[in-house]
Amino acid sequence: xxxxxxxxxxxxxxxxxxxxxxxxxxxxxxxxxxxxxxxxxxxxxxxxxxxxxxxxxxxxxxxxxxxxxxxxxxxxxxxxxxxxxxxxxxxxxxxxxxxxxxxxxxxxxxxxxxxxxxxxxxxxxx
Amino acid sequence: xxxxxxxxxxxxxxxxxxxxxxxxxxxxxxxxxxxxxxxxxxxxxxxxxxxxxxxxxxxxxxxxxxxxxxxxxxxxxxxxxxxxxxxxxxxxxxxxxxxxxxxxxxxxxx
Numbered sequence: 110x111x112x113x114x115x116x117x118x119x120x121x122x123x124x125x126x127x128x129x130x131x132x133x134x135x136x137x138x139x140x141x142x143x144x145x146x147x148x149x150x151x152x153x154x155x156x157x158x159x160x161x162x163x164x165x166x167x168x169x170x171x172x173x174x175x176x177x178x179x180x181x182x183x184x185x186x187x188x189x190x191x192x193x194x195x196x197x198x199x200x201x202x203x204x205x206x207x208x209x210x211x212x213x214x215x216x217x218x219x220x221x222x223x224x225x226x227x228x229x230x231x232x233x234x235x
Numbered sequence: 236x237x238x239x240x241x242x243x244x245x246x247x248x249x250x251x252x253x254x255x256x257x258x259x260x261x262x263x264x265x266x267x268x269x270x271x272x273x274x275x276x277x278x279x280x281x282x283x284x285x286x287x288x289x290x291x292x293x294x295x296x297x298x299x300x301x302x303x304x305x306x307x308x309x310x311x312x313x314x315x316x317x318x319x320x321x322x323x324x325x326x327x328x329x330x331x332x333x334x335x336x337x338x339x340x341x342x343x344x345x
Contacts, residue, residue, distance in 0.1 A: 155237065155323060156272075156280060158334035171333045205279055212268070218327045219334045221270035221285040228279050 111136035113206050113226035121200075121233050127193040131206030131226060138187045139164040144209035145189045146222065147180060149202040157202075161209050161219065162189050169218070196233045203228040238263060239324055239337035246343040247314050255309040255340045257324030263335060267327045269307040271300055274321040274339075283322070284309060314344045 117129035131145070138145060146161040160170035162180045170178055174193070182189040193200055205228045212220035240258040247253040257269065269287050272280035282291050284300035287307065299310040307324055324337040 155339040156325075156336045158336070169333075172331070210285070214267075214329075218267075218332075220268060220327070221282060221325070222272070222280075223282050223285070223291065225279040225281065 111208070111224060113208065113224060115204060115206050115226045115229040117229060117231070119230055119232060121196055121231060122235050123197055123233055124195055127191070127196050127200060127231055127233070129191045129204055129206075129229065129231070131189050131191075133187045133189075136187075137184075138182055138189055139184050142210075143223075144211050144217075144219070145180075145182065146207045146209045146219070147191045148205045148207055148222070148225075149200075150205070150228075151199075151202040156205070158219070159191065198233050201231065201233045203230050237338040238328060238331070238335040239326070241322075241324060241337040241340045243338070244341045244343065246345055248345050249314055249316060251314050252310065252312045253314060253342065254311075255322050255324075255342070257307040257309070257337050259305050259307075259326065259335075261305060262330035263305075263326045263328040264302065264307055265305040266329050269300070269302050269324055269326045271298075271307075271309045272323045272325065272336075274323065276320070280323060311342070316344050318342060319344050 112134045144161040147159040150156045160180045162182045177194045179192045206226040207222040208224040210220045271284040273283045274280040287302040288300045
Protein backbone atom coordinates (compact mmCIF):
# COMPACT_ATOMS: atom_id res chain seq x y z
CA UNK A 110 0.00 0.00 0.00
CA UNK A 111 1.47 3.32 -1.10
CA UNK A 112 1.74 5.98 1.57
CA UNK A 113 2.71 9.66 1.30
CA UNK A 114 4.22 11.62 4.19
CA UNK A 115 5.03 15.34 4.22
CA UNK A 116 7.86 16.71 6.32
CA UNK A 117 9.44 20.11 6.92
CA UNK A 118 9.41 23.16 9.19
CA UNK A 119 6.05 24.21 10.59
CA UNK A 120 7.08 27.85 10.98
CA UNK A 121 8.72 30.05 8.36
CA UNK A 122 9.59 33.74 8.61
CA UNK A 123 8.20 36.23 6.09
CA UNK A 124 10.38 36.74 2.98
CA UNK A 125 12.16 33.42 3.57
CA UNK A 126 11.82 30.13 1.66
CA UNK A 127 9.34 27.40 2.58
CA UNK A 128 10.75 23.91 1.95
CA UNK A 129 8.80 20.67 2.24
CA UNK A 130 9.52 17.07 1.28
CA UNK A 131 7.11 14.25 0.54
CA UNK A 132 8.33 10.68 1.05
CA UNK A 133 6.71 7.90 -0.97
CA UNK A 134 6.65 4.56 0.83
CA UNK A 135 5.25 1.24 -0.31
CA UNK A 136 5.77 2.37 -3.88
CA UNK A 137 8.13 4.37 -6.06
CA UNK A 138 8.27 7.97 -7.21
CA UNK A 139 9.58 6.48 -10.47
CA UNK A 140 6.13 5.00 -11.13
CA UNK A 141 5.60 5.85 -14.80
CA UNK A 142 1.80 5.89 -14.43
CA UNK A 143 1.64 8.78 -11.99
CA UNK A 144 2.74 12.34 -11.45
CA UNK A 145 3.37 13.83 -8.00
CA UNK A 146 1.77 17.02 -6.83
CA UNK A 147 1.59 19.63 -4.10
CA UNK A 148 -1.69 21.16 -2.98
CA UNK A 149 -2.28 23.65 -0.21
CA UNK A 150 -5.30 24.67 1.83
CA UNK A 151 -5.38 27.94 3.76
CA UNK A 152 -7.26 27.77 7.08
CA UNK A 153 -11.00 27.71 6.47
CA UNK A 154 -10.65 27.75 2.69
CA UNK A 155 -10.68 25.28 -0.19
CA UNK A 156 -7.65 23.52 -1.65
CA UNK A 157 -5.36 25.20 -4.20
CA UNK A 158 -3.23 23.23 -6.65
CA UNK A 159 0.43 24.29 -6.62
CA UNK A 160 2.12 22.09 -9.21
CA UNK A 161 3.29 18.64 -10.21
CA UNK A 162 6.48 16.79 -11.10
CA UNK A 163 7.07 13.58 -13.09
CA UNK A 164 9.91 11.18 -12.25
CA UNK A 165 11.77 12.51 -15.30
CA UNK A 166 11.80 15.99 -13.76
CA UNK A 167 9.05 17.43 -15.97
CA UNK A 168 7.04 20.00 -14.04
CA UNK A 169 3.93 22.10 -14.38
CA UNK A 170 2.78 24.88 -12.06
CA UNK A 171 -0.22 26.97 -11.14
CA UNK A 172 0.42 30.23 -13.06
CA UNK A 173 -0.46 32.32 -10.01
CA UNK A 174 2.43 30.75 -8.05
CA UNK A 175 4.86 29.84 -10.83
CA UNK A 176 7.29 32.70 -10.21
CA UNK A 177 7.90 31.64 -6.60
CA UNK A 178 7.53 27.85 -6.68
CA UNK A 179 9.85 24.95 -7.52
CA UNK A 180 8.81 21.28 -7.38
CA UNK A 181 11.55 18.69 -7.80
CA UNK A 182 11.98 14.93 -7.54
CA UNK A 183 14.70 12.69 -6.04
CA UNK A 184 14.23 9.20 -7.43
CA UNK A 185 17.08 7.76 -5.35
CA UNK A 186 15.22 8.61 -2.16
CA UNK A 187 11.65 8.19 -3.47
CA UNK A 188 10.93 11.78 -2.51
CA UNK A 189 9.65 14.91 -4.14
CA UNK A 190 9.96 18.43 -2.79
CA UNK A 191 8.40 21.87 -2.78
CA UNK A 192 10.09 25.23 -2.40
CA UNK A 193 8.17 28.50 -2.16
CA UNK A 194 10.26 31.66 -2.20
CA UNK A 195 9.56 35.02 -0.60
CA UNK A 196 6.71 33.77 1.57
CA UNK A 197 4.15 35.99 3.27
CA UNK A 198 1.26 35.39 5.65
CA UNK A 199 -0.87 34.51 2.61
CA UNK A 200 1.21 31.34 2.24
CA UNK A 201 0.06 30.04 5.63
CA UNK A 202 -1.75 26.79 4.88
CA UNK A 203 -1.88 23.04 5.30
CA UNK A 204 0.33 21.66 2.55
CA UNK A 205 -0.54 18.27 1.08
CA UNK A 206 1.42 16.06 -1.25
CA UNK A 207 -0.66 13.91 -3.56
CA UNK A 208 -0.35 11.31 -6.29
CA UNK A 209 -1.73 12.31 -9.67
CA UNK A 210 -3.44 10.14 -12.23
CA UNK A 211 -2.63 11.98 -15.48
CA UNK A 212 -4.47 12.09 -18.77
CA UNK A 213 -3.50 13.18 -22.27
CA UNK A 214 -5.27 15.59 -24.59
CA UNK A 215 -3.01 17.91 -26.54
CA UNK A 216 -0.57 17.48 -23.66
CA UNK A 217 -0.42 15.75 -20.31
CA UNK A 218 -2.39 17.19 -17.42
CA UNK A 219 -3.98 16.23 -14.12
CA UNK A 220 -6.97 13.88 -14.33
CA UNK A 221 -7.47 13.39 -10.60
CA UNK A 222 -5.63 12.97 -7.29
CA UNK A 223 -5.92 9.37 -6.13
CA UNK A 224 -3.80 9.45 -2.98
CA UNK A 225 -3.08 12.21 -0.48
CA UNK A 226 -0.65 12.65 2.38
CA UNK A 227 -1.99 13.63 5.79
CA UNK A 228 -0.86 17.23 5.32
CA UNK A 229 1.43 19.52 7.27
CA UNK A 230 0.57 22.97 8.61
CA UNK A 231 3.01 25.72 7.69
CA UNK A 232 2.63 29.07 9.42
CA UNK A 233 4.37 32.13 8.04
CA UNK A 234 5.11 34.48 10.91
CA UNK A 235 7.97 36.39 12.43
CA UNK B 236 -13.79 33.32 -6.05
CA UNK B 237 -13.51 29.79 -7.46
CA UNK B 238 -13.70 28.95 -11.13
CA UNK B 239 -16.04 26.09 -10.19
CA UNK B 240 -19.18 27.06 -8.27
CA UNK B 241 -20.59 24.89 -5.49
CA UNK B 242 -23.30 25.69 -2.94
CA UNK B 243 -21.64 26.60 0.38
CA UNK B 244 -23.79 24.17 2.34
CA UNK B 245 -26.44 21.49 2.05
CA UNK B 246 -28.29 19.53 4.71
CA UNK B 247 -30.55 16.53 4.93
CA UNK B 248 -31.83 14.03 7.45
CA UNK B 249 -30.20 10.64 8.10
CA UNK B 250 -31.28 8.04 5.60
CA UNK B 251 -32.29 10.64 3.04
CA UNK B 252 -30.64 11.52 -0.27
CA UNK B 253 -28.83 14.71 -1.18
CA UNK B 254 -27.00 16.15 -4.15
CA UNK B 255 -24.17 18.67 -4.50
CA UNK B 256 -23.78 20.63 -7.72
CA UNK B 257 -20.62 21.92 -9.35
CA UNK B 258 -20.97 24.47 -12.13
CA UNK B 259 -18.19 25.47 -14.49
CA UNK B 260 -17.62 26.44 -18.10
CA UNK B 261 -16.71 25.00 -21.48
CA UNK B 262 -12.98 25.26 -20.73
CA UNK B 263 -13.12 23.12 -17.59
CA UNK B 264 -16.08 20.84 -16.88
CA UNK B 265 -17.24 21.10 -20.47
CA UNK B 266 -13.91 19.78 -21.74
CA UNK B 267 -12.47 17.54 -19.04
CA UNK B 268 -13.39 14.89 -16.51
CA UNK B 269 -14.58 15.86 -13.02
CA UNK B 270 -13.53 14.30 -9.74
CA UNK B 271 -14.96 14.70 -6.25
CA UNK B 272 -13.18 14.72 -2.89
CA UNK B 273 -14.49 14.19 0.63
CA UNK B 274 -12.74 15.98 3.48
CA UNK B 275 -13.81 14.79 6.91
CA UNK B 276 -13.10 17.23 9.74
CA UNK B 277 -9.38 17.53 10.48
CA UNK B 278 -8.31 15.12 7.74
CA UNK B 279 -6.91 15.24 4.23
CA UNK B 280 -9.24 15.16 1.24
CA UNK B 281 -9.97 11.71 -0.15
CA UNK B 282 -10.90 10.77 -3.71
CA UNK B 283 -14.60 9.91 -3.86
CA UNK B 284 -15.46 9.96 -7.58
CA UNK B 285 -13.17 10.16 -10.60
CA UNK B 286 -13.76 10.53 -14.34
CA UNK B 287 -17.25 11.95 -13.65
CA UNK B 288 -18.92 8.79 -12.40
CA UNK B 289 -16.36 6.17 -11.33
CA UNK B 290 -15.85 5.10 -7.74
CA UNK B 291 -12.43 4.00 -6.40
CA UNK B 292 -12.39 0.66 -4.65
CA UNK B 293 -13.66 0.96 -1.10
CA UNK B 294 -16.08 3.80 -1.83
CA UNK B 295 -19.67 2.61 -1.21
CA UNK B 296 -22.21 2.78 -4.00
CA UNK B 297 -24.21 5.28 -1.92
CA UNK B 298 -21.95 7.83 -3.63
CA UNK B 299 -22.49 8.57 -7.31
CA UNK B 300 -21.38 11.17 -9.81
CA UNK B 301 -22.69 12.53 -13.08
CA UNK B 302 -21.82 15.24 -15.59
CA UNK B 303 -23.88 17.08 -18.15
CA UNK B 304 -22.49 19.91 -20.26
CA UNK B 305 -20.70 22.35 -17.96
CA UNK B 306 -22.10 21.01 -14.69
CA UNK B 307 -21.45 18.00 -12.49
CA UNK B 308 -23.36 16.52 -9.60
CA UNK B 309 -22.42 14.38 -6.61
CA UNK B 310 -25.21 12.25 -5.19
CA UNK B 311 -25.29 10.63 -1.80
CA UNK B 312 -28.05 8.24 -0.73
CA UNK B 313 -28.76 6.72 2.68
CA UNK B 314 -27.11 9.66 4.44
CA UNK B 315 -25.20 8.88 7.61
CA UNK B 316 -23.80 11.18 10.27
CA UNK B 317 -20.38 9.94 9.22
CA UNK B 318 -20.93 11.59 5.82
CA UNK B 319 -20.73 15.04 7.41
CA UNK B 320 -17.80 16.60 5.64
CA UNK B 321 -16.68 19.18 3.11
CA UNK B 322 -17.00 18.04 -0.49
CA UNK B 323 -14.96 19.50 -3.34
CA UNK B 324 -15.26 19.07 -7.07
CA UNK B 325 -12.24 19.55 -9.31
CA UNK B 326 -11.12 19.42 -12.91
CA UNK B 327 -8.47 20.72 -15.29
CA UNK B 328 -9.12 24.07 -16.92
CA UNK B 329 -7.79 23.93 -20.47
CA UNK B 330 -7.81 27.72 -20.94
CA UNK B 331 -6.11 28.56 -17.64
CA UNK B 332 -3.83 25.49 -17.93
CA UNK B 333 -4.08 24.45 -14.34
CA UNK B 334 -6.18 22.33 -11.97
CA UNK B 335 -9.13 24.04 -10.30
CA UNK B 336 -11.13 23.06 -7.24
CA UNK B 337 -14.63 24.19 -6.42
CA UNK B 338 -15.17 26.33 -3.34
CA UNK B 339 -16.46 23.37 -1.40
CA UNK B 340 -19.81 22.34 0.07
CA UNK B 341 -20.34 21.54 3.72
CA UNK B 342 -22.76 18.65 4.15
CA UNK B 343 -24.70 18.50 7.40
CA UNK B 344 -26.70 15.41 8.29
CA UNK B 345 -29.32 16.64 10.72
